[in-house]
Amino acid sequence: MLNLQLKNSFICLFFLLSFFGHAQNLRLQKGTVTDSVPIPGTDLLHYAIYLPEAYTAEKKWPVIFVFDTEKRNREAVEAFTAAPGGRQYIIVGGNSVKNTSYEANFYLAKRLFDIVLEKFPVDPKRIYTAGFSAGGRLATAIGAISKDVDGVIACGAALPGNEKYMPRKNDFLFVGLVGDEDGSYREMKGTVSSFNGKKFHADLLVYEGASHYPPAEYVDKALRTLTVKSIAKGALPGSERKIDSLYLKDMDFNRKQEKEGRVFYAFEDLKQLTTNYSSYKDKDGFKQRRKEIRKNNEFRKQRNDSYGISELENYYMVDYLTFLGEDISAGNIGQLPSWEEEIIALEKLEKGKNQAKAKMARRLKNMLKSVVLETIPSLDEEKDIDKLLFVNAFVVLLDPEQEEAYFNILKYSVEKSEYGMALFYLEKLLQTGFKDVKKLNEDEDISLLRIQPEYNDILRDYGLKALY
Structure with missing residues (x-):
């Protein structure tokens, strides 16, 4: 059972809840994501789960608990199943974690852990957490306070906002993913650098853009990284054939980065590969590859x-x-x-x-x-x-396309009787191509704006039907 060292006695009381009889009632299809699986004893708590196509109760399986505080649990799970390597794991995503206190989310995460670890054949040496943005911070926090989490994959953000749950020791493997246009790019780079300074086994993967979910090939690489490092620390058997397979995929990935014009990232990736495969591969091969990249004009x-x-x-x-x-x-x-x-x-x-x-x-x-x-x-x-x-x-x-922000501005400026400001932003909204006059006319928060003569004049100027 997951050893979350929580001090909150109220939460600990709830952690004593049991989930007997759950497995017998489950009808889960293998090779696909099953959504909205209820948590026994609750009305609103559900989770999404993926079982590999080859799943059997006679074998121990690695598991990834995925967190997305935007409540997109199915999408979060599918971000991992989109990667070929992800389809070799049990993947679980809770629907109720959100931007709230860490303690409240620990409670929800604990219930997920209890169900999965009790009802499915999980490999105790390969329990991982993962998350996106604030969910990445939660995944890291759980890794920091648990003795059972073997690795963390954090996408977009990693460091918990609460000092109590900041990682202190290298008790788990860590892979950080971030887009090179993401607002958290500098933070994630600093996080990985800090972890490595504390002797963590931490890697950084940087993909193009700023998408919430990384491309599948980067998720796949993150999982390969955890696998190589799990083999190195003895948590997973690793034959020479297995290592060679992982190595060839990583080198193919590296060459693809250079081919796509991400030459410096390919060079940085080699540094991590040299470390990760140091026990298995001769360093001369990596040196030769670095020389190849240095010859690239870019x-x-x-x-x-x-x-x-x-x-x-x-x-x-x-x-x-x-x-x-x-x-x-x-x-x-x-x-x-x-x-x-x-x-x-x-x-x-x-x-x-x-x-x-x-x-x-x-x-x-x-x-x-x-x-x-x-x-x-x-x-x-x-x-x-x-x-x-x-x-x-x-x-x-x-x-400028943030419609909700415009309506908030109209609401607050009317509340302050700043009608000039409200009319200014009304026109800004219409300049974006907004044409839903019905929504404007039915918004109770701006009723005082609608009786202003200028309100109707602006609507007419943009070819829209005025109230009066």
């Missing part, structure tokens, strides 16, 4: 761009986070024009010829957007209209 340019961008990006991040925090705290609407200038400057970098700077600009914009969106729930609780106006207007600056 290598030196990408390396220099990467080193040069690092210092510049750190400068931007410190500056932006400092001033953004101050402006949110003050609800300083007057600073929005300055922020608009900064965002326009970033957009120019995005469109420029220097790809390293373009990706840096996208990372910075995504970072700012993440910070603001993560702040909104707490501001909703405070009911501070000035702050809410600022953050929603900031979201619109970063992403």
Whole structure:
């Protein structure tokens, strides 16, 4: 049974709940994801589960518990089953973890662990957690407080927001995945570097873009990395044939990176491969491969761009986070024009010829957007209209297609009797191509705006039917 060392006695009491009779009632199809499997004794808690096509109760199976706080448990499981290697695991995703306290999510995770470890033949040496964004932080936190988790795959984010659940010792293997345009890119790089400084077995995989779920080939590589390292530490038998198979796939992946133009990433990947296969493969082969990459005309340019961008990006991040925090705290609407200038400057970098700077600009914009969106729930609780106006207007600056943010701005500006601001953002909304007049006319929060003569004039200017 999972040894989560929780101090909260209330949670511990619930952990004593049993799940007898569950397995007998399950009718799970192998080779596909079964969604909304109920947790006995609850009305609302469910999970999604994947059993390999070759699944049999006579064999011990590795298991991955996947967490996505956006409640997309089926999609989270399918992100792993999309990878060929993922289809060799039992994969479980809970539907009820969310952006709340770690203790509440530990409770839900514990129930999942109890069910799966009791009712399925799980290999106790190959229990892994994984997660996306905030779910990645949860996966790492569980690994930090448990003696039974053997590895963590964290996508987009990894370090828990609570110091109590920060990893201290190298008790588990770690693979971090992040997009090279993700707002958490610098954080994930720093996390892996910090883990390695603490003698963790930590690897970093960087994919193109900023998608929530990594491409299947990167998930597959993450699973290969865990497999190689599990063999190295004796948790999994590994024949020479098995090692060779993993090695060839990793080298094919590496060459594909170079072929696709990601030359510097291919070089960095080799450093990790050299370490991971150090007990099995001669280092001369890796040296020869590094020489091949160095001969690529793009290598030196990408390396220099990467080193040069690092210092510049750190400068931007410190500056932006400092001033953004101050402006949110003050609800300083007057600073929005300055922020608009900064965002326009970033957009120019995005469109420029220097790809390293373009990706840096996208990372910075995504970072700012993440910070603001993560702040909104707490501001909703405070009911501070000035702050809410600022953050929603900031979201619109970063992403003019955010319809919900426009409606929030209209709501809060009307509440402050700032009708000029409301009309300004109404027109901004219509400039995006928005045409749902019915939604505008039925929104009770902006009823006082609708009686303003300018409201109907603006609708007519955009060819829409006015109320009066």
